[in-house]
Amino acid sequence: MKNILxxxxxxxxTIKLAYDAAHTNYPETSVSFLGLRxxxxxxxxxxxxKLWVQNAAARKMIFSNRASPVIPLDLAEFDQFxxxxxxxxxxxxxxxxxxxxxxxxxxxxxxxxxxxxxxxxRASDGYLRMSKAVRLGELLATQLRKPVFLCPxxxxxxxxxxxxxxxxxxxxxxxxxxxxxxxxxxxxATTYKFENIELLxxxxxxxxxxxxxxxxxxxxxxxxxxxxxxxxxxxxxxHMNAAYGALVLKNLFARAGLx
Amino acid sequence: xxSPYSNLPSRNFWKTGVSEQHPLTITGLYRKKYEIQQQxxxxxAGSCFAQHIAVNMRMHxxxxxxxxxxxxxxxxxxxxxxxxxxxxxxxxxxxxxxxLLQLAQEAYGEFSPADLVWESKGRFYDAMRPNIxxxxxxxxxxxxxxxxxxxxxxRSVLENANVFxxxxxxxxGWIHLASGTVYPTAPGTIAGNFDPAVHAFKNFTHxxxxxxxxxxxxxxxxxxxxxxxxxxxxxxxxxxTASAEHVLVAxxxxxxxxxxxxxxxxxxxxxIDYFPSYEIVTAPFTRGMFxxxxxxxxxxxxxxxxxxxxxxxHKLDLPDQASTPVRLHDRAVRRRKAPMRRAKSAExxxxxxxxxxxFAK
Numbered sequence: 001m002k003n004i005l006x007x008x009x010x011x012x013x014t015i016k017l018a019y020d021a022a023h024t025n026y027p028e029t030s031v032s033f034l035g036l037r038x039x040x041x042x043x044x045x046x047x048x049x050k051l052w053v054q055n056a057a058a059r060k061m062i063f064s065n066r067a068s069p070v071i072p073l074d075l076a077e078f079d080q081f082x083x084x085x086x087x088x089x090x091x092x093x094x095x096x097x098x099x100x101x102x103x104x105x106x107x108x109x110x111x112x113x114x115x116x117x118x119x120x121x122r123a124s125d126g127y128l129r130m131s132k133a134v135r136l137g138e139l140l141a142t143q144l145r146k147p148v149f150l151c152p153x154x155x156x157x158x159x160x161x162x163x164x165x166x167x168x169x170x171x172x173x174x175x176x177x178x179x180x181x182x183x184x185x186x187x188x189a190t191t192y193k194f195e196n197i198e199l200l201x202x203x204x205x206x207x208x209x210x211x212x213x214x215x216x217x218x219x220x221x222x223x224x225x226x227x228x229x230x231x232x233x234x235x236x237x238x239h240m241n242a243a244y245g246a247l248v249l250k251n252l253f254a255r256a257g258l259x
Numbered sequence: 260x261x262s263p264y265s266n267l268p269s270r271n272f273w274k275t276g277v278s279e280q281h282p283l284t285i286t287g288l289y290r291k292k293y294e295i296q297q298q299x300x301x302x303x304a305g306s307c308f309a310q311h312i313a314v315n316m317r318m319h320x321x322x323x324x325x326x327x328x329x330x331x332x333x334x335x336x337x338x339x340x341x342x343x344x345x346x347x348x349x350x351x352x353x354x355x356x357x358x359l360l361q362l363a364q365e366a367y368g369e370f371s372p373a374d375l376v377w378e379s380k381g382r383f384y385d386a387m388r389p390n391i392x393x394x395x396x397x398x399x400x401x402x403x404x405x406x407x408x409x410x411x412x413x414r415s416v417l418e419n420a421n422v423f424x425x426x427x428x429x430x431x432g433w434i435h436l437a438s439g440t441v442y443p444t445a446p447g448t449i450a451g452n453f454d455p456a457v458h459a460f461k462n463f464t465h466x467x468x469x470x471x472x473x474x475x476x477x478x479x480x481x482x483x484x485x486x487x488x489x490x491x492x493x494x495x496x497x498x499x500t501a502s503a504e505h506v507l508v509a510x511x512x513x514x515x516x517x518x519x520x521x522x523x524x525x526x527x528x529x530x531i532d533y534f535p536s537y538e539i540v541t542a543p544f545t546r547g548m549f550x551x552x553x554x555x556x557x558x559x560x561x562x563x564x565x566x567x568x569x570x571x572x573h574k575l576d577l578p579d580q581a582s583t584p585v586r587l588h589d590r591a592v593r594r595r596k597a598p599m600r601r602a603k604s605a606e607x608x609x610x611x612x613x614x615x616x617x618f619a620k
Contacts, residue, residue, distance in 0.1 A: 125332065
């Protein structure tokens with residue numbers, strides 16, 4: 001029996017639902033889930049081989065399928081770890097694109113700072129490295145010396161472009177910047193190297209285009225709650241459903257050699 | 260018998276004002292001409308040594324403008340490589356006053372630099388700030404586009420500053436003969452090609468520097484009538500001279516001229532203050548203690564003493580002194596705390612001038 005710990009933010013719900021539907025396929029694997037929604041994820045820390053949640057408010061919000069108390073969680077019992085979402089997402093690139101454009105970008109806005117491709121690339125890389133997923137993953141890999149898999153947050157669906165907040169992206173996509181923005185994210189995924197860490201890209205069959213997930217995968221996405229009884233609002237463009245989770249899980253278990 | 264010296268304070272006499280003082284405890288070297296308020300927006304520019312001013316003023320809670328902030332994700336060291344966070348915009352080091360004047364004139368369409376795009380190994384560089392893109396840009400058009408956008412931020416700095424702090428660095432420069440364009444470094448040092456028929460060495464005189472600064476002041480006050488100025492002279496000697504003199508003689512000339520210009524501007528104008536960073540570091544009583552082993556770079560102790568003297572006069576009463584750089588961008592740019600680390604020495608600051616050492620035989 002192998003033990004794997006799946007850690008994540010709200011995107012962990014997708015994986016949990018998929019696992020519940022398919023767990024009989026993995027009889028030789030014990031899967032533990034531990035998740036925290038939203039900013040509470042920042043309270044997660046790893047110290048002396050244990051997982052800590054550093055504030056009381058976040059501790060109350062922990063989702064886990066493990067018997068209580070779960071914190072601090074001794075990580076030595078696990079053989080492998082997988083981290084879902086936790087800020088490792090293309091939104092970081094999109095956020096940067098709001099104020100910074102490189103020479104590669106076609107949508108040039110007078111209010112944006114113009115930077116070189118090299119500068120944009122290095123900033124993208126640094127910004128993604130600042131994500132909770134990467135920071136926590138590196139702590140896990142360093143302290144536990146066991147395999148860690150990073151599963152980025154799914155690309156958003158294209159309905160994202162309808163939101164006022166992303167009007168700059170909408171104009172950028174119209175101007176032809178989608179591939180370039182997606183590439184900034186993919187470049188990180190392909191060049192990131194850290195001992196014992198493997199970054200698993202989003203399953204290509206879930207993509208509509210280079211930086212958008214097919215709308216069908218966002219239908220019926222569920223919030224990370226104990227009961228899994230609340231769906232995300234209809235205009236949610238970031239969270240995906242169990243069908244998406246199943247593809248990620250299949251990929252993860254294959255890479256991790258779990259059965 | 261009375262003498263005009265008889266009632267003067269001890270600071271007026273070399274024996275009591277200098278010989279009997281320790282460079283770390285001396286007081287009264289600087290008396291501010293005007294108050295810098297907490298709400299004042301401060302712009303900084305100048306030669307390498309000026310880089311310490313922005314960092315230290317932010318650390319002490321002053322509102323230093325950062326019109327071109329680094330993208331999120333660039334660590335402070337990498338950001339510095341790209342010219343971010345060093346001055347109030349990404350104009351890099353401005354060694355000569357003519358360079359400063361030309362930048363301001365260019366920002367308002369009154370001057371067009373010649374030979375603006377330099378090439379090296381198929382990459383293209385902004386000749387007026389060749390150090391800010393370590394790998395250069397893809398095309399000459401990219402350089403022009405970057406520069407046009409940069410000038411927009413330069414205008415915003417000039418128009419929003421309440422106090423403009425400028426550090427005089429050099430009298431020596433390299434110019435484009437036909438247009439008079441002054442470059443921050445000789446063509447061919449970082450990029451571009453030196454052509455003696457096109458480019459020439461120029462050692463600016465007292466009169467030229469004095470008039471250039473007054474022209475800059477006039478241009479700036481036309482757009483920003485209440486702006487005040489604070490001048491300093493960099494204590495860092497020349498890395499190399501292109502004049503016929505020994506580098507020590509050339510340095511003395513250069514610094515003397517700059518000091519004299521700063522002094523004259525200070526005495527003649529109520530809106531121009533002078534801060535003696537040059538004297539603090541180079542005066543005989545320091546016995547060279549504020550220089551690194553190369554007798555050129557100012558060591559951290561020297562920088563600290565300069566800034567301690569400055570803050571003894573300009574002090575804000577704040578609980579948490581470190582301030583966030585003032586953004587002039589009209590969109591919400593992610594705000595970050597200023598880097599809290601001082602450079603280890605003047606050599607650690609971004610300095611094109613130091614590159615000339617590679618040419619020494």
